[in-house]
Amino acid sequence: DSGVTQTPKHLITATGQRVTLRCSPRSGDLSVYWYQQSLDQGLQFLIQYYNGEERAKGNILERFSAQQFPDLHSELNLSSLELGDSALYFCASSDTDGQQETQYFGPGTRLLVL
Amino acid sequence: KNQVEQSPQSLIILEGKNCTLQCNYTVSPFSNLRWYKQDTGRGPVSLTIMTFSENTKSNGRYTATLDADTKQSSLHITASQLSDSASYICVVSAPYGGSQGNLIFGKGTKLSVKP
Numbered sequence: 001d002s003g004v005t006q007t008p009k010h011l012i013t014a015t016g017q018r019v020t021l022r023c024s025p026r027s028g029d030l031s032v033y034w035y036q037q038s039l040d041q042g043l044q045f046l047i048q049y050y051n052g053e054e055r056a057k058g059n060i061l062e063r064f065s066a067q068q069f070p071d072l073h074s075e076l077n078l079s080s081l082e083l084g085d086s087a088l089y090f091c092a093s094s095d096t097d098g099q100q101e102t103q104y105f106g107p108g109t110r111l112l113v114l
Numbered sequence: 115k116n117q118v119e120q121s122p123q124s125l126i127i128l129e130g131k132n133c134t135l136q137c138n139y140t141v142s143p144f145s146n147l148r149w150y151k152q153d154t155g156r157g158p159v160s161l162t163i164m165t166f167s168e169n170t171k172s173n174g175r176y177t178a179t180l181d182a183d184t185k186q187s188s189l190h191i192t193a194s195q196l197s198d199s200a201s202y203i204c205v206v207s208a209p210y211g212g213s214q215g216n217l218i219f220g221k222g223t224k225l226s227v228k229p
Contacts, residue, residue, distance in 0.1 A: 002157060002159070004157070041221070042203065042219040042220060042221040042222060043158070043203065043205075043219040044219070045216070045217050045219070048216075056216050058217075088155075090157050090158075092157070102160045102163065103160065104160075105157030105158050105159070106157050107156060107157055108155070108156070108157055110155075
């Protein structure tokens with residue numbers, strides 16, 4: 001158990017809908033990272049927050065947005081969902097925003113868009 | 115474009131045997147290189163992190179090597195166990211990732227250890 005929690009574990013929705021994925025980092029960790037993992041793709045970095053501020057951005061679609069709240073939990077919002085958004089979404093946390101940090105991954109949210 | 119290529123794509127070995135997984139990258143500049151183990155349907159778990167000045171790092175039966183000149187890394191697994199069956203992902207960190215972000219992931223090598 002990494003100490004990172006993600007909810008929900010599974011999510012099934014229809015195209016055009018909007019969903020929110022939630023992540024609680026390990027106690028004391030200030031950085032939260034979001035990743036997307038599709039069936040035939042490797043992990044794709046989406047976005048990083050550090051202590052409430054956006055720190056780095058990857059190939060995150062404009063239909064997706066995220067935020068980190070004062071209690072350090074984070075939410076990833078996915079809107080106007082398409083079939084291709086079906087994937088595993090992972091959240092990870094680390095105690096700093098530095099390059100040498102170890103990231104601890106949550107169990108993931110499996111999203112299925114029908 | 116920064117890229118991380120892993121080989122082989124998949125590998126089957128017998129329990130107790132050793133194996134070596136390869137990672138080639140074109141990321142430059144380069145901050146560090148990590149190896150993760152990902153069990154099916156679960157989040158990745160960090161095995162090793164190496165900076166450009168480190169040649170080797172071990173974590174139990176896992177030993178990672180890095181040649182920053184040739185931009186190659188390998189992960190050697192000794193005396194494999196059934197629980198080593200997983201995907202192994204090579205991740206290179208760039209200080210300025212641009213649109214790819216700071217972390218560039220390989221697609222992983224899927225290892226199956228058979229009894």
